[in-house]
C-alpha cells in the first residue's frame with residue numbers, strides 16, 4: 001500500500017487528493033494551521049521536559065514521543081469530544097491535548113499513583129501498559145455505543161508491536177464481525193523496543209486489517225495534516241455505520257523506547273539521521289513559513305506557549321504529593337472488604353509500633369469511584 | 375559475578391552443551407534483553423537459536439510448546455512478571471498438562487524465565503510476584519534462584535530437567551555480586567531448599583523465604599543476632615517445596631516466620647504454615663507467622679517500600695514469634 005501524505009512528498013509519501021479533501025476547512029484557515037503547529041511544538045517541549053525530569057530522577061520513567069508528535073496531534077485533533085480514546089503509554093501526552101492537566105498526567109510516570117484522571121471527564125483512558133489489551137476494550141466500548149444507538153466512537157491507539165498480540169487480533173475480529181464503530185490506529189514507529197517491524201509482521205500493519213474485513217489507510221505519520229485527514233476519513237467511515245477502520249501511521253521514534261533503553265544497540269546513526277530530516281515539527285514549521293503563514297509574532301507566541309507548558313509540567317511534578325501507606329489500601333474494592341480492613345489495621349499498628357504516626361487510618365468506607373482519597 | 379550475567383552464563387553453557395536448546399523471547403537477541411541477561415548470545419549462537427520473537431507472550435509459550443514436541447528444548451523469556459498473563463492459558467492448560475494427558479508419552483522440557491518482584495521503582499505490571507498461580511498448577515515446577523551461583527546452576531538444571539520449569543528471577547538482585555564456582559554444582563538438587571548457617575549458635579527461630587528476600591532475611595537475622603539466633607532457609611524451589619528441610623529446622627527452633635513479597639493471602643506462606651503445623655504441631659512454640667505483600671494491587675513505585683517487606687517487618691515478625 002502507498003503511504004499517503006499531504007505535506008511535501010518525500011521518499012515514502014504521496015499526496016493523496018482524497019486526504020486533501022478532508023482538510024478544506026483547515027487548509028484555508030491560518031488560525032487552525034497555526035494551532036496544529038502550536039500543538040506540535042508544545043508536545044515537543046513537554047516531551048523534552050519530561051525526558052529531562054526522568055533523567056534527573058523526578059520521574060521514574062518516561063516514554064519519549066519525539067518524532068511522533070504529528071501522530072498524537074493529528075489524531076487527537078481529528079477526534080471529536082465524544083469519541084473515546086483508548087491509549088497506551090506512548091500516547092500519554094494525547095491526554096494533554098484533551099485538557100488533562102499535568103498533575104494528572106504525571107503521577108503514573110513519577111511513580112506516585114497508578115492512574116491519574118477520570119476517563120469519563122476527558123474521554124480518554126489512562127494508559128494501558130499491557131500491550132494490546134485496550135484494543136479489546138475499545139472494541140467493546142464501540143459495541144456498547146452501537147447497542148445504545150449513540151453516535152459515540154472509540155479509537156484505539158497502539159504500536160506496530162501490539163499487532164502481534166492475540167488480544168489485538170481478537171479485537172479486530174470482534175469489531176469486524178459486529179461492525180462496531182471503532183478506529184484502530186496503529187503507530188508504526190519501526191520498532192517494538194528493539195525488534196524492527198519486519199520481524200513483527202510479514203506484511204504492513206495496514207494490510208493485515210484486510211484479512212479481518214476491515215478497510216485501512218496507510219499514512220505518513222510525520223505529516224500532521226495527513227494524519228488528521230486520515231483520522232477524519234476513519235471516523236467518518238465508522239460513524240456512517242461502515243464498521244471498524246484501520247489507520248497505520250508510518251513514523252519513527254527518534255529517542256529511546258523509554259528512559260531505560262539504549263537504542264544504539266539496535267539501530268544505526270544513519271537511519272536515525274534520515275528520519276531526523278523528516279522531523280514532523282520542523283516540517284510543519286517549514287510549510288507555514290514557506291506559505292507565508294508564520295509571522296515572527298506567531299513564532300514567538302508558539303515558543304512561549306511551549307515554554308509555558310513545559311514549565312507547568314515541571315512545577316506540577318514538583319508539587320505532586322508523596323503517596324502514603326494509607327493509599328495502598330484505598331479503592332481496592334468498591335464495597336467494604338474485611339481482609340483489607342484487617343490488613344490496614346495491622347499495618348497501621350505496625351507503623352505505630354515503630355514510633356511514627358500511624359498513617360493507614362480505619363476503614364475508608366465504600367468507595368464511590370469519584371471520592372477524593374483520604 | 376552478579377546474578378544477571380551468571381544466569382546468562384548458564385544459558386550460554388546450555389546452548390553450547392546441547393544443540394536442541396533454543397532461547398526465545400522479546401528483545402533478547404539484538405538488545406540482549408531489557409536486563410541484558412542474554413547479552414551476546416545471539417551474536418555467538420545466531421538468530422536461529424536465540425530468537426527475537428514477535429511481541430506476543432501466548433505466542434512465545436505456544437510455539438515453544440510446539441518446538442518441544444519436535445525435540446527442541448526451548449528456554450522462553452517473559453520480559454516482566456506482569457506480562458506472563460497473556461501466556462497464562464498456554465502455560466497452565468497446555469504446557470503443564472501434556473505429560474499427564476499423554477499418559478507420560480510426551481515430555482515437555484520447557485523452561486520459562488520470568489524476572490519478578492518489586493523494589494526497582496517501576497511502573498505498574500513490572501513488580502509483581504505471580505508465583506503462587508503457577509505453584510498451584512500441577513505439572514510445572516517453579517524455582518527461584520537467590521544467588522549468582524544458584525542463578526548459574528539452577529538455570530542449567532532447569533533446562534536439563536525433563537519437566538516444564540518456571541524460573542522466577544529476583545530482578546532486584548540482578549546486579550548483586552557473589553562468587554560463582556562454575557566447576558562444582560551446589561549440593562542441593564533442583565527441588566531442594568538450602569539452610570543458611572549464620573553461625574549464631576543455638577537458633578531460636580527459622581525464617582523461610584526465597585528470591586529477593588533471602589538477603590533481606592539475612593540482614594534481619596544479623597540485626598537480631600545478639601539476642602536471638604536465626605536459621606534461614608532459602609526455599610529455592612517453590613513447587614515442589616522441600617518441607618523436610620523446613621521441618622528439620624523448625625524441630626530445632628520451634629518458631630517459624632515465612633517471608634515473601636507476594637501477597638500473604640492464599641500465598642505460598644499459607645501452604646508452608648499449614649504443612650509445618652501438621653508436621654511439627656507439638657514442637658511449635660508459637661503460631662507460624664507470615665510476612666508479605668498485602669491484598670492490594672502492587673502500589674505505585676513511591677509507595678512500594680510500604681508493600682515490599684523490609685528488614686523491619688521481618689524483625690517485627692520475629693518479635694511476634696519470640697514473644698510467645
Ligand SMILES: Cc1ncc(C[n+]2csc(CCOP(=O)(O)OP(=O)(O)O)c2C)c(N)n1
Pocket residue numbers: 090129130131158159160161162163187189191192193257400429431453457460
Ligand atoms: C503484554 C506485554 N508484553 C511486553 C511488554 C513490554 N513492552 C513494553 S512496550 C514494548 C514494545 C511495544 O512496541 P509497540 O507496540 O510497537 O509500541 P511502541 O513502544 O513502539 O510505541 C514491550 C515489549 C508489555 N508492556 N506488555
